[in-house]
Amino acid sequence: MTLLAPLAVLASEMPRIAAWPLALAALGHGAVLLWREARRPRRAFVFVGGAGAALLDGATVRDVSLRWQGPLAFLSWRDAAGRARRLVWWPDSLPSAQRRELRLAAPEPPAARRRPSMAP
Structure with a gap:
Protein backbone atom coordinates (compact mmCIF):
# COMPACT_ATOMS: atom_id res chain seq x y z
CA MET A 1 0.00 0.00 0.00
CA THR A 2 2.90 2.32 0.70
CA LEU A 3 3.99 2.10 -2.92
CA LEU A 4 0.53 1.91 -4.48
CA ALA A 5 -0.90 5.06 -2.87
CA PRO A 6 1.55 7.47 -4.58
CA LEU A 7 1.11 5.65 -7.89
CA ALA A 8 -2.68 5.91 -7.60
CA VAL A 9 -2.43 9.64 -6.96
CA LEU A 10 -0.13 10.13 -9.94
CA ALA A 11 -2.37 8.02 -12.19
CA SER A 12 -5.44 10.08 -11.29
CA GLU A 13 -6.53 13.13 -13.24
CA MET A 14 -5.43 15.45 -10.48
CA PRO A 15 -3.36 18.40 -11.69
CA ARG A 16 0.34 17.56 -11.51
CA ILE A 17 1.08 20.59 -9.35
CA ALA A 18 -1.09 19.04 -6.59
CA ALA A 19 -0.49 15.35 -7.40
CA TRP A 20 3.27 15.31 -6.78
CA PRO A 21 3.17 16.79 -3.25
CA LEU A 22 0.26 14.52 -2.34
CA ALA A 23 2.09 11.46 -3.71
CA LEU A 24 5.21 12.38 -1.72
CA ALA A 25 3.08 12.89 1.42
CA ALA A 26 1.43 9.48 0.91
CA LEU A 27 4.83 7.84 0.46
CA GLY A 28 6.19 9.54 3.59
CA HIS A 29 3.15 8.58 5.66
CA GLY A 30 3.44 4.96 4.51
CA ALA A 31 7.14 4.93 5.41
CA VAL A 32 6.34 6.24 8.92
CA LEU A 33 3.70 3.52 9.39
CA LEU A 34 6.13 0.83 8.21
CA TRP A 35 8.81 2.09 10.60
CA ARG A 36 6.33 2.16 13.50
CA GLU A 37 5.11 -1.39 12.82
CA ALA A 38 8.67 -2.71 12.51
CA ARG A 39 9.55 -1.27 15.95
CA ARG A 40 6.43 -2.62 17.70
CA PRO A 41 7.42 -5.29 20.25
CA ARG A 42 6.12 -8.84 19.92
CA ARG A 43 3.49 -9.93 22.44
CA ALA A 44 3.58 -13.26 24.29
Missing part, protein backbone atom coordinates in the same frame (compact mmCIF):
# COMPACT_ATOMS: atom_id res chain seq x y z
CA PHE A 45 0.10 -14.53 25.17
CA VAL A 46 -0.36 -17.80 27.10
CA PHE A 47 -3.54 -19.45 28.37
CA VAL A 48 -2.91 -20.89 31.85
CA GLY A 49 -5.07 -23.86 32.86
CA GLY A 50 -8.60 -24.39 31.68
CA ALA A 51 -10.36 -21.70 33.75
CA GLY A 52 -9.69 -18.91 31.28
CA ALA A 53 -6.73 -17.44 33.17
CA ALA A 54 -4.08 -15.99 30.90
CA LEU A 55 -0.71 -14.26 30.86
CA LEU A 56 0.25 -11.46 28.50
CA ASP A 57 3.96 -10.65 28.45
CA GLY A 58 4.22 -12.35 31.86
CA ALA A 59 1.45 -10.30 33.53
CA THR A 60 -1.87 -11.85 34.53
CA VAL A 61 -4.91 -10.59 32.65
CA ARG A 62 -8.59 -11.14 33.41
CA ASP A 63 -11.91 -11.35 31.56
CA VAL A 64 -10.27 -13.05 28.60
CA SER A 65 -12.53 -13.63 25.61
CA LEU A 66 -11.55 -15.20 22.28
CA ARG A 67 -13.95 -14.76 19.39
CA TRP A 68 -13.62 -16.11 15.86
CA GLN A 69 -15.17 -14.48 12.81
CA GLY A 70 -14.21 -16.68 9.90
CA PRO A 71 -10.40 -16.82 9.75
CA LEU A 72 -9.99 -13.75 12.02
CA ALA A 73 -9.32 -14.17 15.75
CA PHE A 74 -10.34 -11.39 18.18
CA LEU A 75 -8.90 -11.59 21.70
CA SER A 76 -10.11 -9.13 24.35
CA TRP A 77 -9.16 -8.84 28.01
CA ARG A 78 -8.82 -6.38 30.89
CA ASP A 79 -5.40 -5.39 32.15
CA ALA A 80 -4.38 -4.81 35.77
CA ALA A 81 -5.71 -1.22 35.65
CA GLY A 82 -9.09 -2.46 34.39
CA ARG A 83 -8.71 -1.06 30.87
CA ALA A 84 -10.13 -3.12 28.02
CA ARG A 85 -7.50 -4.31 25.52
CA ARG A 86 -7.76 -6.21 22.27
CA LEU A 87 -5.61 -8.11 19.78
CA VAL A 88 -6.63 -9.20 16.29
CA TRP A 89 -4.94 -11.91 14.24
CA TRP A 90 -5.38 -11.98 10.49
CA PRO A 91 -4.75 -15.23 8.60
CA ASP A 92 -1.48 -13.89 7.19
CA SER A 93 -0.15 -12.93 10.64
CA LEU A 94 -0.94 -16.20 12.43
CA PRO A 95 0.02 -19.45 10.67
CA SER A 96 -2.57 -22.24 10.52
CA ALA A 97 -0.71 -24.38 13.10
CA GLN A 98 -0.73 -21.54 15.61
CA ARG A 99 -4.40 -20.74 14.86
CA ARG A 100 -5.25 -24.35 15.68
CA GLU A 101 -3.16 -24.19 18.86
CA LEU A 102 -4.99 -21.01 19.87
CA ARG A 103 -8.39 -22.64 19.29
CA LEU A 104 -7.42 -25.66 21.40
CA ALA A 105 -5.88 -23.64 24.24
CA ALA A 106 -8.73 -21.14 24.55
CA PRO A 107 -11.37 -21.79 27.19
CA GLU A 108 -14.71 -23.12 26.02
CA PRO A 109 -17.25 -20.43 25.14
CA PRO A 110 -20.13 -20.08 27.60
CA ALA A 111 -22.99 -22.51 27.09
CA ALA A 112 -26.29 -21.39 25.67
CA ARG A 113 -29.08 -20.42 28.05
CA ARG A 114 -31.34 -23.21 29.30
CA ARG A 115 -34.57 -21.54 28.29
CA PRO A 116 -35.37 -21.30 24.59
CA SER A 117 -34.17 -18.17 22.87
CA MET A 118 -37.21 -18.01 20.59
CA ALA A 119 -40.84 -17.43 21.42
CA PRO A 120 -42.98 -20.63 21.69
